[in-house]
Amino acid sequence: xxxxxxxxxxxxxxxxxxxxxxxxxxxxxxxxxxxxxxxxxxxxxxxxxxxxxxxxxxxxxxxxxxxxxxxxxxxxxxxxxxxxxxxxxxxxxxxxxxxx
Numbered sequence: 001x002x003x004x005x006x007x008x009x010x011x012x013x014x015x016x017x018x019x020x021x022x023x024x025x026x027x028x029x030x031x032x033x034x035x036x037x038x039x040x041x042x043x044x045x046x047x048x049x050x051x052x053x054x055x056x057x058x059x060x061x062x063x064x065x066x067x068x069x070x071x072x073x074x075x076x077x078x079x080x081x082x083x084x085x086x087x088x089x090x091x092x093x094x095x096x097x098x099x100x
Contacts, residue, residue, distance in 0.1 A: 002097075010068075010084050026068075028069045035071070084096070
């Protein structure tokens with residue numbers, strides 16, 4: 001279950017990392033890319049992450065805008081500077097939570 005505490009924890013964790021933090025180990029982007037390549041719900045295409053069930057501005061995001069990623073079991077969390085995107089691993093449903 002996604003809670004406000006989970007959202008705040010993810011946002012604080014990844015947006016407080018130094019700009020030179022390692023993308024593979026500290027930001028978990030390698031894990032996100034591997035998941036995207038194996039998933040039916042999202043795809044990694046060069047410099048963009050595309051959501052199959054996304055629409056409009058949620059159809060894709062540039063990789064360089066992602067602050068970090070976290071596997072939460074039933075969801076994949078993608079942390080950006082002003083939001084956290086959750087992708088349901090079973091349905092591909094995309095939910096966005098904006099930072100306060």
